[in-house]
Amino acid sequence: MHPRNPYRIPPDFSQLAKVYPALEPCIISYSGGFSIDFKNETSQRRLTEALLHRDFGIRLNLPLNRLCPPVPNRLNYVLWLQDIIHTTEFLGNMSVLGLDIGTGASAIYPLLSCKLNPDWSFLATDVDKFSLSCAQSNIERNGLADRIQVFETTPEAPIFAPFHQDPNLKADFTMCNPPFYSSRDDVSASADSKEFEPNAVCTGADVEMITEGGESSFVRRMVDESVEIGQRCRWYTSMLGKMSSLTEVIGAIRGHGIQNYGITEFIQGFTRRWAVVWSFSDLRISDTVARIANPQLQNLMPPRNTLRQAIRVPTPDKQRLVNILSEALAAVEGARVVNAEISDDSSSSRFIIYASKNTWSRAARRKNKQGGPLADPTAVEASVPNLIASLQWIFGDKGAAGGSETFLECQWIQGKDRNLFEGFASHISRKVSEAISH
Numbered sequence: 001m002h003p004r005n006p007y008r009i010p011p012d013f014s015q016l017a018k019v020y021p022a023l024e025p026c027i028i029s030y031s032g033g034f035s036i037d038f039k040n041e042t043s044q045r046r047l048t049e050a051l052l053h054r055d056f057g058i059r060l061n062l063p064l065n066r067l068c069p070p071v072p073n074r075l076n077y078v079l080w081l082q083d084i085i086h087t088t089e090f091l092g093n094m095s096v097l098g099l100d101i102g103t104g105a106s107a108i109y110p111l112l113s114c115k116l117n118p119d120w121s122f123l124a125t126d127v128d129k130f131s132l133s134c135a136q137s138n139i140e141r142n143g144l145a146d147r148i149q150v151f152e153t154t155p156e157a158p159i160f161a162p163f164h165q166d167p168n169l170k171a172d173f174t175m176c177n178p179p180f181y182s183s184r185d186d187v188s189a190s191a192d193s194k195e196f197e198p199n200a201v202c203t204g205a206d207v208e209m210i211t212e213g214g215e216s217s218f219v220r221r222m223v224d225e226s227v228e229i230g231q232r233c234r235w236y237t238s239m240l241g242k243m244s245s246l247t248e249v250i251g252a253i254r255g256h257g258i259q260n261y262g263i264t265e266f267i268q269g270f271t272r273r274w275a276v277v278w279s280f281s282d283l284r285i286s287d288t289v290a291r292i293a294n295p296q297l298q299n300l301m302p303p304r305n306t307l308r309q310a311i312r313v314p315t316p317d318k319q320r321l322v323n324i325l326s327e328a329l330a331a332v333e334g335a336r337v338v339n340a341e342i343s344d345d346s347s348s349s350r351f352i353i354y355a356s357k358n359t360w361s362r363a364a365r366r367k368n369k370q371g372g373p374l375a376d377p378t379a380v381e382a383s384v385p386n387l388i389a390s391l392q393w394i395f396g397d398k399g400a401a402g403g404s405e406t407f408l409e410c411q412w413i414q415g416k417d418r419n420l421f422e423g424f425a426s427h428i429s430r431k432v433s434e435a436i437s438h
């Protein structure tokens with residue numbers, strides 16, 4: 001589960017029922033404490049309502065013939081999106097617009113997201129009139145009609161229909177929990193093989209759960225459509241329920257030559273879900289958000305945006321190391337440190353640097369020696385930077401030999417040219433290592 005997800009620790013059901021008495025009749029006691037019957041439809045609904053009520057102040061009305069969204073799983077996706085959006089916060093765009101594709105009767109994603117993020121607003125699409133009218137009631141019940149707008153579409157229309165209807169529409173992200181299955185038979189086969197949520201009951205209607213070709217085909221359609229919409233949306237994302245779909249969707253992303261993408265994994269009890277993100281912008285997300293450790297999936301991972309270089313440090317003088325890094329960055333011609341956060345004891349520090357032009361590669365330095373034009377450092381502010389990166393020291397425990405384990409971490413934040421970023425990271429770590437050994 002996401003590290004900020006409070007449901008990493010299962011809720012105390014008896015305490016929860018005290019706050020939300022409608023849950024009381026669903027509580028079952030056993031020798032180890034209290035729980036609910038997760039296979040019981042009513043119990044599941046009361047639990048979702050209770051968690052949303054207690055933890056987010058959301059009042060939800062869930063119709064019996066539509067999906068009941070499990071809160072911990074839906075929250076995982078919203079927290080991951082928060083991580084993605086926060087990576088570009090330094091750009092200073094305060095308000096964030098998201099598109100929820102297939103919002104369902106609950107409108108769970110827009111509601112949770114808006115409660116957690118006061119600056120977010122949503123366009124929420126669906127093809128199901130009944131779900132959309134329930135979603136609208138839930139949005140109004142929670143006083144969020146000014147921030148969440150529902151959008152009715154059809155299965156034949158482009159999935160990203162709002163971008164076609166309004167040519168001026170720009171969004172920060174899209175999100176989607178797609179219909180999983182390709183047919184009724186697929187639903188039954190999956191229930192038999194217990195592939196999905198073995199402990200939970202599924203109350204979804206066909207329109208919510210079934211789409212031609214299943215989730216993989218739905219999300220690959222999104223990938224294809226996104227090529228035309230391009231940078232009008234900063235981050236395209238979707239959840240996926242099958243590992244095979246993940247392989248196919250990453251194949252489609254790579255097939256379009258999209259290098260800027262990421263994968264995450266949501267694990268909740270026995271259930272595993274994945275989410276993908278891709279972008280046509282030159283903004284980059286950190287490896288903690290875009291890569292996962294699952295060994296089965298390493299061949300699908302994107303290239304690294306976070307480079308860690310082990311640096312030999314004979315004496316772990318943190319203040320000196322921070323000064324050395326600061327001086328190495330100040331010495332890069334044509335670059336400017338725009339932000340430096342250094343704690344009082346120097347145990348944590350983070351520098352953000354803008355570079356307008358490559359002045360550090362061997363070729364650039366050779367050109368400089370020959371009298372070629374170098375970037376004018378005063379022009380950095382005015383020009384669009386070719387590279388934005390952050391640098392920080394990571395201080396570890398003492399190593400086996402007694403010396404300290406110290407790493408210089410370089411995080412790619414923005415830029416088109418991977419070689420430029422990697423060259424910059426290795427230039428700084430070389431300069432820093434030289435300074436340390438003097």
Ligand SMILES: C[S@@+](CC[C@H](N)C(=O)[O-])C[C@H]1O[C@@H](n2cnc3c(N)ncnc32)[C@H](O)[C@@H]1O
Nearest residue numbers: 069102103104126127128155177178179207208
């Ligand atoms: C698995 S449900 C997700 C509902 C809700 N977002 C949630 O996570 O609980 C999939 C939703 O997508 C909707 N849907 C199916 N095809 C769609 C399309 N082409 N465009 C928009 N929504 C669609 C369904 O009606 C359904 O509400």
